Amino acid sequence: MEKKQLNKSKYLFYGLIAFIVISGFLQDFFMKNINLVLKHITTGLTNYSVPLFYPLEDWTVAQIYLLKWVLTIFWMIYFWTLSFFTLRVYFKPRGISVRAINYVYLILFGLAGILYVTGWVFGIGNTMYHIVRTLTGLTNSFMPVLIVFLFLNYFPKEAEN
Numbered sequence: 001m002e003k004k005q006l007n008k009s010k011y012l013f014y015g016l017i018a019f020i021v022i023s024g025f026l027q028d029f030f031m032k033n034i035n036l037v038l039k040h041i042t043t044g045l046t047n048y049s050v051p052l053f054y055p056l057e058d059w060t061v062a063q064i065y066l067l068k069w070v071l072t073i074f075w076m077i078y079f080w081t082l083s084f085f086t087l088r089v090y091f092k093p094r095g096i097s098v099r100a101i102n103y104v105y106l107i108l109f110g111l112a113g114i115l116y117v118t119g120w121v122f123g124i125g126n127t128m129y130h131i132v133r134t135l136t137g138l139t140n141s142f143m144p145v146l147i148v149f150l151f152l153n154y155f156p157k158e159a160e161n
Contacts, residue, residue, distance in 0.1 A: 009089055016086040020142045023082065027075045027140050031068070038064050075140045080105045083145045091152060100148045108139050 033049040037056040040047035041064070047057065056064060083101050091097035112135040119128030138144065 009092070013086065013090045016082065016089060017142065017145070020079070020082055020086060020145060023079070024141045027079075030071065034064065034068060034071075038068075072136060072140075076105075076109065076136065079140055079144070083142075083148075086145055087148060087152075090149070097148065097152055100152060101144060104144045104148055105139060108135050108144070112136050112139075 029050075033053040034056065036049035037047060037053050037059075038061065039045060040049070041057065041059075041061060047054065049056075056067075059067070080101075083105070084098065087097040087101050112132045115128050115135070116125075116132045119125040119132070
């Protein structure tokens with residue numbers, strides 16, 4: 001009976017990993033198309049976005065930036081939640097996985113926030129943007145799950161106590 005439960009958990013884990021990867025492509029699709037509309041609005045170049053995004057042409061630049069902020073925060077929370085449950089399925093008896101994924105996300109969020117505020121305060125926002133963008137990009141991917149999964153599988157078992 002326990003072997004069947006283990007197989008179900010294993011398949012659920014692999015399914016959730018596949019879902020995270022597919023979600024990453026979906027997030028990328030949305031953000032790239034929104035950026036194409038934004039480029040069209042700000043430069044007047046041809047809009048190469050998918051027709052689904054054409055209604056955004058009627059929005060102001062400020063509205064599109066607000067949309068991007070809201071979606072960025074949504075995707076961060078979405079991937080954090082999905083990562084949390086994925087690791088919980090695999091490492092059921094070990095509470096360290098839950099803490100580990102939370103630490104990874106909190107560190108990435110915190111570092112991105114500190115760098116963003118630093119750039120804003122010191123007037124070097126354009127310089128900091130690329131670093132902040134990379135950190136938020138990491139939170140919107142399967143990388144935190146991969147890092148925690150590999151770390152916990154190769155970390156000495158004594159560290160769990």
